[in-house]
Amino acid sequence: MKVAVIGAGLGGLCLAQGLREAGIDVEVFERDPGVHARFQGYRIGLADIGRDALLACLPARLHPLLDAVTGTLSGRRVFFDTQLRQLRELPPMTATAVDRHVLRHVLLDGVDVHFGKEFTGYRGTRAEFADGTHVDADLIVGADGIASAVRAQLAPDIRPTDTGVRCVIGRTTLTREYEMLVPGFGSGVSDGKVQLMLGLMRFRRPPREAGRELGVDLPDTPDYVRWVLLPAPEAPGKAVEGWHPRVRALVEATDPAHSAWLSISVVRPERRWSPGRVTLLGDAIHATSPSGGNGANAALHDARLLRDLLVQRDVPEAVEEYETQMLAYGAEAVDHSVAMLDQFLPGRAGRRS
Template sequence: MHVLIAGGGVGGLCLAQGLRRAGISCAVYERSPGLTPGGYLLHMNADGGNGLRACLPDDLYDLYVRTSRPTPRRDVLVIQNHLGHELAVKPHLGPSNDPVTPHTTVHRRALCQIMLHGIEDRVRFGREVVGYRSTADGVTIELDNGELAHGDVLVAADGINSAVRRQFLPDVETAVLVRDVLLSRSPLTPAVERALPDAFQDSFVITVDPAGTLMAAGLFRPRHPFTAEMPVDAVEDYVSVSVEPAAAGIDIFAASGPELHDVMRKAVTDWHPGLQQLVDGVLPDTIMPKTTRMVLPTDPWSPGNVTVLGDAIHAMPPMLGDGANSALRDAASLTTALSDAARGYTDLSVAVGRYEEAMRARTYPLLREAMTVADA
């Protein structure tokens, strides 16, 4: 069996590692020229951790744990007002973390570098899958340079804008949740840490103000310092800062880094001094404007030799803290399904159908809940 994977993000790389471990040939096609230079926090629960444990070699799984954030005082989502007063505490979605080696938060780029290690020869950067043709003999993909490649199975792991999903499931719709979002990083200096509200000693903090501005933030400091022997880039301790301004006042997608920084500063003008200091310290070249969208649940489809994984089929609001976990769980589950088919234990369509049914059963209730919150 040879598996074609469209997309080399969190889910696609984890799947490639799982297939390699299972002895199944695969090739990953990623449109970006390399791993994205930026990176923000990913909150991990047992779904994500177990997915990595199932797919990664033991040494890489151990490295993932070592480069994760130490267990915080409370592994919860804290909601506070703009003055730093706690309003509510919510548990994170998904099962509890591993009690033996608790792993809570990772640096996204470091996780992707860990998952890329050892499979570099299977990943083709700068190549986007733009279409495919499926027959009883397998799947032939077309790349953006006109090149063709053939395999037995095609997996769409190419994100919410998946070209494969658009052809495979053309009726799937996406919805805009927040038009203007500014993602960024701010150095975690001793002065900043002392100035921040106490809630920042917990896992993740959402701050809201009466005008409608929202900020989501969390600290990153690895359990063990990144060293030259690790296949990851060194990263200084930082705070991941995501701001949804009530009124940006400019086209954020046409603005420069300094202009976006000004938008962030103005949005927190009357906030807690520590929060203002945090935003003041944001590095302009790390600010990334985006629109938050989600994939709407769709009716079940007939399984075959094309399937979907992660954000390509169930992109969800980042505030749920479950997007990466769901993609990693998908990767482990699909690895098992394809292994069963490759070994002749079951028919490929049956194996893929079981994977898809379980994936929808877990993620679609989360998407429907997110839709209800968005409509409220």
């Protein structure tokens, strides 16, 4: 059996690792010219479902490395006013912190990825690329993200919906001065119009050093504070003018290469297409708002589920069962993330269902 995975994001690479471990022939085709092509490195909180999927798909030799380059998020979620006086707190939570860019490098290890291959369409089970090449497979998996070209052909009526919400995301290298801004799982600072959401990415070991021991080339990413300003102000520096000096310093010291403006769109799988030998995974079919903290978790779970089914059943049966389960929990994940978006927008909690 041969599987062609379109897209080398977290979901596609996790699937490729899992299939490779199971002895199934798999190749990944990625549009970007290389792994460093664009802004990729934000922090992700993994719940047990995402972490377990990673462990189930990655070979055992990479498990210690995964542990070394993740961190623990735990404790209260504290909300401050602009002068860092505590307003309220939410109950403790725990999760595993990963940096998307670092995790992608771990997931790339040993996988056959062809960069610079933009998928343009399929005929039967032949996937075609913009450079005029093609690949024949028994199954094509569209793991090509929110603007999926595979989805556009397979299920053209399922399209992204713009929530209308914009945010700015940034990252600032962690120093002792900034540590107190995030006393637990995560924190928020708000003036009632804009909310600054803060979270830590603290690696158990520096990724480059930990990777070197296993011969895996990982980026030299420092510990950092991930911040998100929601909704996006015209100028992030101006939005926090008059706020506590430590908060202003954090926003002003941001690393521009790892900051970006994001438009928040979602893809909700409304209905099913005829199952066959082309399917979808991750954001390509259930793109959540980052506020849900569940998009990567769902994409990794998809990868594990599809891998397990492909090991047990023939392709049509595996795809049918995979899509039945995935479409149900995928739609729930999107709904949850949209509901959470309201919670994070100052002054909008509870206004939408």
